[in-house]
Amino acid sequence: MRRRVIPGFGLALGTTVLYLGAIVLLPLCALLLKASGIGLTQLGEILSSPRTLAAIKLTVSMAFAATIFNAIYGLLLAWVLARYSFPGKRILDALVDVPFALPTAVAGLALTALFAKNGWFGAPLDKIGITVAYTPLGIALAMAFTSIPFVVRTVQPVIEDLGSEVEEAGRSLGASDVQILWKIIFPAIFPAFLAGCSLSFARSLGEFGAVIFIAGNQPMKTEIVALLTFIRLEEYNYEAAAAIAAVMLVMAFIMLVITNAVQVWHLRYVGRGEV
Amino acid sequence: MRKILIALAASVSIASSAQAQTPNTLLNVSYDIARELYAAINVEFAKQWKAKTGQDVTINQSHNGSTRQARAILEGLEADVVTFNQVPDVQVLHDKGKLIPADWQKRLPNNSSPYYSLPAFLVRAGNPKNIKDWDDLVKPGVQVIFPNPKTSGNAKYTYLAAYAFAKSKYDSAEKADEFVKKLFGNVPVFDTGGRAATTTFVERQTGDVLITFEAETNGIRDIAGADKYQVIVPSQSLLAEFPVAVIDKFADKHGTQALAKAYLEFLYTPDGQTILAKQYNRVNDKTVAEKFKDKFPAVKLVTIEKEFGGWDKVNAEHLNPGAKLDQLFGGANR
Numbered sequence: 037m038r039r040r041v042i043p044g045f046g047l048a049l050g051t052t053v054l055y056l057g058a059i060v061l062l063p064l065c066a067l068l069l070k071a072s073g074i075g076l077t078q079l080g081e082i083l084s085s086p087r088t089l090a091a092i093k094l095t096v097s098m099a100f101a102a103t104i105f106n107a108i109y110g111l112l113l114a115w116v117l118a119r120y121s122f123p124g125k126r127i128l129d130a131l132v133d134v135p136f137a138l139p140t141a142v143a144g145l146a147l148t149a150l151f152a153k154n155g156w157f158g159a160p161l162d163k164i165g166i167t168v169a170y171t172p173l174g175i176a177l178a179m180a181f182t183s184i185p186f187v188v189r190t191v192q193p194v195i196e197d198l199g200s201e202v203e204e205a206g207r208s209l210g211a212s213d214v215q216i217l218w219k220i221i222f223p224a225i226f227p228a229f230l231a232g233c234s235l236s237f238a239r240s241l242g243e244f245g246a247v248i249f250i251a252g253n254q255p256m257k258t259e260i261v262a263l264l265t266f267i268r269l270e271e272y273n274y275e276a277a278a279a280i281a282a283v284m285l286v287m288a289f290i291m292l293v294i295t296n297a298v299q300v301w302h303l304r305y306v307g308r309g310e311v
Numbered sequence: 312m313r314k315i316l317i318a319l320a321a322s323v324s325i326a327s328s329a330q331a332q333t334p335n336t337l338l339n340v341s342y343d344i345a346r347e348l349y350a351a352i353n354v355e356f357a358k359q360w361k362a363k364t365g366q367d368v369t370i371n372q373s374h375n376g377s378t379r380q381a382r383a384i385l386e387g388l389e390a391d392v393v394t395f396n397q398v399p400d401v402q403v404l405h406d407k408g409k410l411i412p413a414d415w416q417k418r419l420p421n422n423s424s425p426y427y428s429l430p431a432f433l434v435r436a437g438n439p440k441n442i443k444d445w446d447d448l449v450k451p452g453v454q455v456i457f458p459n460p461k462t463s464g465n466a467k468y469t470y471l472a473a474y475a476f477a478k479s480k481y482d483s484a485e486k487a488d489e490f491v492k493k494l495f496g497n498v499p500v501f502d503t504g505g506r507a508a509t510t511t512f513v514e515r516q517t518g519d520v521l522i523t524f525e526a527e528t529n530g531i532r533d534i535a536g537a538d539k540y541q542v543i544v545p546s547q548s549l550l551a552e553f554p555v556a557v558i559d560k561f562a563d564k565h566g567t568q569a570l571a572k573a574y575l576e577f578l579y580t581p582d583g584q585t586i587l588a589k590q591y592n593r594v595n596d597k598t599v600a601e602k603f604k605d606k607f608p609a610v611k612l613v614t615i616e617k618e619f620g621g622w623d624k625v626n627a628e629h630l631n632p633g634a635k636l637d638q639l640f641g642g643a644n645r
Contacts (some may be wrong), residue, residue: 152515170500229482255641
């Protein structure tokens, strides 16, 4: 029997389950209960209305766009942070976490100020015909901003773990750069990368604070699901709000299950897991 | 379970009120763009209250979209008084929360509304798009800024004022629908509250015209300068009432009934009305109104009662989920 740091498996598990139950599951159950109070036909009506569908479509597609951006840029950032040393690296490393620490509303306000037509970035972009603030592009931008640390922070340790020996070994056996990247590095970091991307996607789906400032919030055009939920609350229409929120919950759950599955697969892949 | 919780809450509140000294703190929960107004009111009221009773009072302010504030109170924000920008948000405190009596509008003069205002326009200096009246707002290429009528009482008035204008001008409900749809089509961004819409217009330099309460348009013009903005009062607008009420349930609990009542009554005194008028709110006190009449251009005002048949009817026909506003705003009702 191995010694465990936290004593008493029963006690530790009990505490964990109780905590998760009270803090995570209970509110979610309350939400589902509220949504279940409206009956299936009405639920169908709420969810299949053009406005709800438009909001869901916009939210999912922009979350997807943000995730693609984060996937590419986040991977690059993680690579640079893990593999190179340069002056100011620690500062850069710390900056990655800023979107986590910053209140999202502040992020939203700052991004809007920068990308509005009279903003530092918005003005030159406007000249070449790109409008960011109050368009779907702005929504994707805000989502990408708030969720990029997920990709960086899941991929970075794996790259660090990988060590450069495998690369050197590959090179000494005559592999080209592309071959090394594609056959050695990428397979090793892929599961972590995928997990980071799905976390980033899940977070983008739910982002409200930052998006609300930079989205135009026009129904059918730039209205995200979270705002629609909020509007239903403003109408004192708690059931409809709960119904829409429940859809988001289900989507988030699916993303988390995928993330988990990928991580389990990863552990098996690298042969470290006990699974 | 519920009973136990209520009993618990009650015993806690009894315990805490027994410890409390003479209550001298009020929480005024108010609409989004009234920050400066109540900051000014509070200073003057506190001064007069001190002179009268010798007691120092602290009045805390909370500002946000009127409906959101009402919901916060229903969900437990213990406001002593509310000062809102539309009657339904106070009414809901009776209908859904039983926090105030049904006859709350009869407790103070003018249906418990110490001042009124109207949706007016703020345009950029020189009025480059030549905006004079509502029908200039639906022209192609004009960008109009006002908050989301689903989350802002302010914008609900804008919607209703535009609708009333179109109906009286074209004399047909279909044409009015068309008009309002076009108006919504010219709005590039719907913020959730009046102050956010002001930020969009002023700080982000987005849009050609901002529609908000006359008080706010003048306030912005004064702060930013007449060389930057110009206030346009349209030929016709909608009278917007600003209802106030003591939230009996919480005031009783806090022991602040008398103070809360005095606070709201102060709004009707010549001193209160002067502060209100100075900040460009229209007031009913004849002498004060006369003194400030140069600030307020003549305008034909329609009312919710006469034009729409009262708030119940307006809610049923226009504002409730799935009603006309939802149909015109985004084209889909749910």
